[in-house]
Amino acid sequence: MAATPDLAAIRDRLADAAARGVPVRIRGGGSKDFLGARLEGEPLDTRDYAGVVDYEPSELVVTARAGTPLATLEALLAASGQCLPCEPPHFGGAPTVGGAVAAGLAGPARAALGGMRDYVLGAKLLTARGELLAFGGRVMKNVAGFDVARLLCGSFGILGLIAEVSLKVLPRPAAAATLAFELGEAAALESFLGWARRPLPVTASAWVDGRAYLRLAGAPAAVAAAGRTLGGSRLGDAEAAVLWAALRDHAHPWLAPRTPLWRLSVPAASAALGLPGTTLIEWGGALRWVRSDAPAATIREAARRAGGSAARWHGAGLAPAHEPLPAPLAAIHRRLKDAFDPDRRFNPGRLVAEL
Amino acid sequence: MPAPDDDPVALPPARRRELLAALSAVLPADALLAEDSELRPYECDGLAVFRERPAAVALPRSEAEVGAVLAVCRRLGVPVVARGAGTGLSGGAMPHAGGVVLGLARLNRILELDPRAGLARVEPGVRNLAISEAAAAHGLYYAPDPSSQIACTIGGNVAENAGGVHCLKYGLTLHNVLGVRGFTVDGEPVAFGGAALDAPGLDLLSLVIGSEGLLAVVTEVTVKLLPRPALARVVMASFDDVGRAGEAVAAILAAGIIPAGLEMMDRRATEAVEPFVRAGYDLGAAAILLAESDGTAEEVEAEVAALERLLRESGATALAVSGSEAERLRFWSGRKNAFPAAGRISPDYYCMDGTIPRRHLGRVLEAIAGLEQRYGLRCMNVFHAGDGNLHPLILFDANVPGEWPRAERFGAAIVELCVELGGTITGEHGVGVEKINSMCVQFGDGERTAFFAVKRAFDPPGLLNPGKLIPTLRRCAEYGRLHVHAGAVPFPDLPRY
């Protein structure tokens, strides 16, 4: 049996970087290297710190070290009929569990079943000083102390190295069906809202190239009944699986890594944004991908008017990835960074340009 | 009660006069309480053993008045304790002797209910149940349903990350709130999250939810509304052994079923509630389980059949399935009234709130039985069994000298045992002032320091609900001296105080 991995090597790398005064860039599988405001620092690989620490299916909780391949974890869960309901993307690479939590991204199920932060129960954080801090825990309900574990989700490593996480898992749905409807953008948006208002087992939706897709999943009886009332044309199971995986991982040709691609997070009920270019919709209307040559300011303004925000997904050099934060939030961010990583050792500029 | 950290003292008369003058300049006369008789009702929250008289109570009616009160307190360096309905069970809303209670119950308007978007925007003083009542006309509801939902406010729910019997399937407050607006300690408006699912930067909303009024004062909450399931039915199962009931819970979850609710009560609890609500509980059973299935008629039929099979295989001695909505509500009424029922069979009760990995349920119950002997007090047990959240209710009489301190030590022993088994000292009621000592058992100095840093990042002068939630180093050192640490000797035979 291999020795239990420890953090000694990572601590040494951190101490060495500190001694030389250089920043580090925490990196798992590198599947998300293309994301972030800036990508700076010496790579610090987490993949040797791997392995599932605790998994008891009836507890609905799994605990894994940061470097565990996401695919390994998903296969382990699948063997017990369980899954990570938020479908974290792989982007065609070999992401790690730590990277998935640090990025905090979710797949097609986000609107119906929640995002990564909704499934994070606990995390261990390796700080710049080499201290290992444990927040949250391995149980489903826990309100002791501030919820720092969830703060780390989506932090892109700017507060420290997420060394271990505990995640809530759920049973895989027993049945699934994907329906397709020929609809224009406005009609698709209205349909998504209408479906969400009814007690239907919808777990994903998308509108791409003039077609709306709806994924139903859950108990076989519920999926069958919903399928009958909704109509549309049913996709073959294999075709449906390919579609949702391609949307999740951006293997879909529409989402190919060409510039410029914008990601707009807006209230689901927002009308069509009317931006020049083309749009792909996910999450029942809450996520709009926009491929447009319009100036950054135009796109950000459209998102802001709708009550959301825009992030540049591909196209370095065009515009900062995110818009600046409002002053009180920027101050809180700065003070949190000062507290967790006072020497600005971790992932400079990755999440927020000035941190 | 845990000794305070910096011994909060009442304001000197001159400073109090200055405070009252400044507050009356920004509030109408009926929104400021300062007489002893007026202050008394605000001395405690739902955990009445912890009491303090504040310098004043402010009861603003608008966001602008909230901001103005905060600006005054900030300028004068006076602590502020936000308060909703005061149903909290950990002393989170207990006043600060030298501070202002900022009561938010009068901000009770539903600002917007958008059935098309499935969202409601509400003020913090709106009662939890009032949201579902307003949404009912559209076939929608707000999912988290704490047993106190008739009274507790959404602002208090956000501050405690409240749960309910349906949170196993539908999530906690955290999973059902999209955004909050409020004020920083400086009286500056801020928004965390919003109607969109992602916001730029760190997920500060996740930090603010459950922060017990230490990070910001919440003045508006955007919640998700869900479509009411077409049908719900409850299966009630009897067990002649509590451990077997626990195994049945594991069997249900391992079989891939997530019931809408999965609750357990031991015999002491059913005996206490039955004469009170006549829920129809099997008083011969050592424990009963309530498992709810909701969804379409087809779904519920299939799930109820599977639940019945699994429960029988796990050794249930009797089964009953609700045949009507009235019967379903009757089955639940006993569970929902468990706390008041404790108050009927005992002069006082102390409600604990630990969470454990479910597999240790049997061990915890055994240990609690042992602790009953040690402390000479009875305990009845209700559990959110599906998520391992225990609510042991310790029965005592505050008028009998020595009983409350014993109950308090009994409670601490239970939650610290939860930590030892890999769980937590609080699943949903919060730390407040009550469990501040036990925080020293769950967390080390590094985490404690990080919590203080988070507090300072939001509240540099430290005026929002100070002295709660995070223990000081001094407190932990003192508690550590009295305390036998987790892992060393689980149940030392000596009394600890």
Ligand SMILES: Cc1cc2nc3c(=O)[nH]c(=O)nc-3n(C[C@H](O)[C@H](O)[C@H](O)COP(=O)(O)OP(=O)(O)OC[C@H]3O[C@@H](n4cnc5c(N)ncnc54)[C@H](O)[C@@H]3O)c2cc1C
């Ligand atoms: C009989 C009974 C049953 C209960 N059942 C449950 C249950 O099933 N599940 C559960 O989770 N809880 C339960 N509780 C506990 C309690 O009802 C919840 O914690 C509730 O969320 C408190 O809401 P409140 O409005 O009464 O808040 P309060 O008690 O007034 O305040 C609670 C905390 O929130 C802070 N706060 C309040 N409003 C704001 C605001 N606007 N901004 C910032 N901070 C604020 C206060 O400072 C305090 O720290 C129960 C309580 C009782 C008495």
